[in-house]
Amino acid sequence: xxxxxxxxxxxxxxxxxxxxxxxxxxxxxxxxxxxxxxxxxxxxxxxxxxxxxxxxxxxxxxxxxxxxxxxxxxxxxxxxxxxxxxxxxxxxxxxxxxxxxxxxxxxxxxxxxxxxxxxxxxxxxxxxxxxxxxxxxxxxxxxxxxxxxxxxxxxxxxxxxxxxxxxxxxxxxxxxxxxxxxxxxxxxxxxxxxxxxxxxxxxxxxxxxxxxxxxxxxxxxxxxxxxxxxxxxxxxxxxxxxxxxxxxxxxxxxxxxxxxxxxxxxxxxxxxxxxxxxxxxxxxxxxxxxxxxxxxxxxxxxxxxxxxxxxxxxxxxxxxxxxxxxxxxxxxxxxxxxxxxxxxxxxxxxxxxxxxxxxxxxxxxxxxxxxxxxxxxxxxxxxxxxxxxxxxxxxxxxxxxxxxxxxxxxxxxxxxxxxxxxxxxxxxxxxxxxxxxxxxxxxxxxxxxxxxxxxxxxxxxxxxxxxxxxxxxxxxxxxxxxxxxxxxxxxxxxxxxxxxxxxxxxxxxxxxxxxxxxxxxxxxxx
DNA sequence: AAAAAAC
Numbered sequence: 001x002x003x004x005x006x007x008x009x010x011x012x013x014x015x016x017x018x019x020x021x022x023x024x025x026x027x028x029x030x031x032x033x034x035x036x037x038x039x040x041x042x043x044x045x046x047x048x049x050x051x052x053x054x055x056x057x058x059x060x061x062x063x064x065x066x067x068x069x070x071x072x073x074x075x076x077x078x079x080x081x082x083x084x085x086x087x088x089x090x091x092x093x094x095x096x097x098x099x100x101x102x103x104x105x106x107x108x109x110x111x112x113x114x115x116x117x118x119x120x121x122x123x124x125x126x127x128x129x130x131x132x133x134x135x136x137x138x139x140x141x142x143x144x145x146x147x148x149x150x151x152x153x154x155x156x157x158x159x160x161x162x163x164x165x166x167x168x169x170x171x172x173x174x175x176x177x178x179x180x181x182x183x184x185x186x187x188x189x190x191x192x193x194x195x196x197x198x199x200x201x202x203x204x205x206x207x208x209x210x211x212x213x214x215x216x217x218x219x220x221x222x223x224x225x226x227x228x229x230x231x232x233x234x235x236x237x238x239x240x241x242x243x244x245x246x247x248x249x250x251x252x253x254x255x256x257x258x259x260x261x262x263x264x265x266x267x268x269x270x271x272x273x274x275x276x277x278x279x280x281x282x283x284x285x286x287x288x289x290x291x292x293x294x295x296x297x298x299x300x301x302x303x304x305x306x307x308x309x310x311x312x313x314x315x316x317x318x319x320x321x322x323x324x325x326x327x328x329x330x331x332x333x334x335x336x337x338x339x340x341x342x343x344x345x346x347x348x349x350x351x352x353x354x355x356x357x358x359x360x361x362x363x364x365x366x367x368x369x370x371x372x373x374x375x376x377x378x379x380x381x382x383x384x385x386x387x388x389x390x391x392x393x394x395x396x397x398x399x400x401x402x403x404x405x406x407x408x409x410x411x412x413x414x415x416x417x418x419x420x421x422x423x424x425x426x427x428x429x430x431x432x433x434x435x436x437x438x439x440x441x442x443x444x445x446x447x448x449x450x451x452x453x454x455x456x457x458x459x460x461x462x463x464x465x466x467x468x469x470x471x472x473x474x475x476x477x478x479x480x481x482x483x484x485x486x487x488x489x490x491x492x493x494x495x496x497x498x499x500x501x502x503x504x505x506x507x508x509x510x511x512x513x514x515x516x517x518x519x520x521x522x523x524x525x526x
Numbered sequence: 527a528a529a530a531a532a533c
Contacts, residue, residue: 092530119532142532172530265528289530315529336527364527 017043020072022109027068030105036061041216043069046192051213053206054194058165058320059350060218066162066192067102070136071110073160073190079113079133083157087185088138089178091168093118093293094300095320096138099164103136112136119143120293127152141169141177148184155184165320166195166202175201182209228349229356231383232369234390237362239269243276245360246332249383250282250310253328253356259303260328262312263344265336273332274312284310287317318343326350331359334368338375363387 014027014035035043038056046052046069056062070086079085090096100116107114115129117139126143130152137144137158147153161182163169169178182191191210195202206213235245246262262277264270267288274286285299285308302308304323311317312332318340329348335341341359349355359380361369366387373379 140531144532146532168530174531177531267529318529333527340528368527 012040014039014068017068018047018072019043019068020075022075023068023071023106026106026108027064029108032064036065037218038062038216039065039068041218042066042192042214045214045216046070046190047072049073049190051190051210052192053210053213053215054192055196055198055215055217056194057196057218057346059322059346062164062194063099063102063322064106066164066194067099067106070160070162070192071103071107071112074112074135075110079135080157081133082130082152083154084115084130084134084137085157086136086160086162087144087155087158087181088136088162088164089141089144089169089181090138091140091165091172091174092316092320093120093140094296094316095165096140097297098320098322099138103138107136114138117143117147118293120296123147141174141181144181145177155181156186158185158189160190160192161185162192162194164194166193166205167197167199168319170199170201175205178205179208187211227352227354228345229354230345230380231356231358232380232386233358233360233383234385234387235360235362236390237364239272242332242360242362243273246273246330247277247280247282249330249358249360253358256327256356257309258327259306259309260311260330261317261323261326261344261347262310262330262332263318263335264312264314265333267314269333270312270314277310277312282310283308284312286312288314289316315340315344318347321347323347327355329355329357331357334359334361334365334372336368338368338371341372342376358383361387363390 012035013033014024017035017040019027038054038060042052042054042065046066052066054062054065056065066088074085077085088096088099090099096116096118100114103112103114112135113129113132114136115126115134115138117126117130117137119140119142123146126147130137130147144153148155163178163182166178169175191213193206193210193213233245233249235242250257250260262273262284264273267290270286270288274284277284285302287296287299287303291299299308299311300321300323303311311323315335317323326348329345331341331344335344345355345357348357359369369380
């Protein structure tokens with residue numbers, strides 16, 4: 001490449017990409033002048049209506065790479081009732097909500113009707129938005145198909161289809177849904193397709209559903225960024241050992257720790273660790289897929305706004321979520337799949353900043369650790385001596401005061417499942433923010449119960465009856481759940497489900513009155 | 527040894 005070419009490339013600005021003046025103005029207002037490689041590569045083609053195959057990780061500016069040209073292209077024209085003009089499919093609810101935020105930010109000079117169709121929230125409002133005519137429809141596949149089957153949605157008017165995070169959709173078993181949806185949309189559409197990797201199934205999908213796509217590939221972010229300091233931390237096998245190791249680490253790092261995500265492999269452990277950290281006075285929140293949708297939103301908002309310094313999370317938070325400025329990532333568990341390690345620690349050290357990651361390792365993690373070191377291609381240093389120096393703690397798991405014989409896996413969780421009131425005398429919770437949040441996460445009777453729960457439309461009522469009869473044997477089985485849930489999982493569920501009246505929890509913050517932090521109120525609007 | 531996603 002000549003020096004001139006290089007200069008020319010450096011000189012690329014958003015103004016050179018063919019975006020409309022109104023979109024450009026919004027981009028400028030947001031403070032951006034220079035597009036990222038994926039944006040510079042994809043936008044010029046996308047604004048011309050071409051199909052694009054974008055191969056890019058999250059954190060590369062991928063979302064704006066489709067949002068900006070889409071707004072440009074739908075400037076003219078209006079949506080008709082139940083016939084959205086564009087459809088964006090996302091694998092998780094949070095990602096979908098995040099894309100909506102992007103449309104709001106960059107569409108501020110337009111009058112866009114945006115509809116967000118995700119599970120876990122009421123159908124009513126979503127239907128209203130569809131009825132009004134959506135310029136932009138953002139959805140997770142399940143809820144979208146649900147609306148479609150109810151006849152609330154016609155896909156024949158879709159001009160632009162976006163499939164985001166295709167490889168993750170594959171992991172999650174969404175590909176049949178995606179194929180079905182693709183077939184429902186006219187062939188004359190424009191398709192923008194994004195995936196971080198291109199396994200054979202995904203390649204097949206692109207061959208089937210893209211027409212002469214422009215392929216834009218941005219250099220794979222070095223599997224683990226050089227600006228992330230990675231360390232391993234030894235620990236005994238027990239949950240108790242690991243939690244103590246984590247707390248020590250958190251205290252050690254306190255001076256330089258701005259905020260941190262703490263990953264667990266399992267949802268139960270997210271809940272348990274969250275409760276434990278709160279009891280120890282850390283202002284932590286929690287995020288996993290079994291939580292009430294309102295609480296998920298509230299947690300994320302609280303963490304982003306800096307109201308919560310720690311977020312204990314499952315891998316729902318490992319990819320794609322845009323949480324800027326995370327200074328630390330802690331792996332409470334070694335991830336079972338090596339790629340997850342890369343994604344998790346990739347939540348720190350973004351945009352060239354420095355980041356730190358610590359992974360708590362026990363003797364039984366050896367093989368997973370090997371896999372990680374193989375994938376990332378480097379040996380990770382031990383923080384403070386390796387596993388050979390670990391002292392295993394004695395005793396029956398981490399509930400020593402419970403009688404012998406009792407601790408089946410479920411009963412061990414009793415402590416975390418017990419109502420908070422009973423615990424209050426043991427250890428005062430010193431953290432009001434997390435305390436409020438705990439109410440929201442662990443007891444998820446949506447105070448303004450989703451409308452469909454109160455008056456399900458006939459079709460759904462029938463389905464519910466089926467489920468109810470399936471569960472007839474189990475008196476306490478939640479009707480929404482076809483499968484009986486294991487005891488330990490119930491630690492995350494609402495123990496009062498079905499027993500409390502909505503009036504008892506007018507605003508969902510039982511017993512906290514005026515102490516509800518602002519971010520909770522904001523997030524609750526969903 | 528997992529998580530996620532419709533009800």
